[in-house]
Amino acid sequence: MTTERTMDWNDWTTKRCQLWLDNDEFFYQLLTELIADGDPSDAHRVSKIAAFIRDYVEDGKPALEPSLYDDLINALLSEIDYYALANDYIDTYDE
Numbered sequence: 566m567t568t569e570r571t572m573d574w575n576d577w578t579t580k581r582c583q584l585w586l587d588n589d590e591f592f593y594q595l596l597t598e599l600i601a602d603g604d605p606s607d608a609h610r611v612s613k614i615a616a617f618i619r620d621y622v623e624d625g626k627p628a629l630e631p632s633l634y635d636d637l638i639n640a641l642l643s644e645i646d647y648y649a650l651a652n653d654y655i656d657t658y659d660e
Contacts (some may be wrong), residue, residue, distance in 0.1 A: 578644040582622060583653070592621055600658045614651035622647075 586592050599617055603610050623642055629635040 574642045576644060576646065578641050579646045580648060582645045583650060586618070586622075586650070595621070596654060597658060605659070611651045611655065613647060614655060615647040618650050618654075619645075631648055 596617070597613070599614065603613065607613075622645065626638060626642065629638070
């Protein structure tokens, strides 16, 4: 897994997301398979990886009734820079 990577993210939400994902073995296996199977020359490669990360993170969100806590979780999820994460994971994999 990639626990040794420490990107200097400008925002707290992306940094926290990266830290949790870096320690999620199931996510890491899925992600590396997706990156390995992708075409490095594909212009949409980063978008596809970013969408995968976003879906993985947002699918793990607990189902809550509309409330303050649901709004706070949604606000934090919307602040994560999934494209930056995708670029970082691709760059790390390609090294």
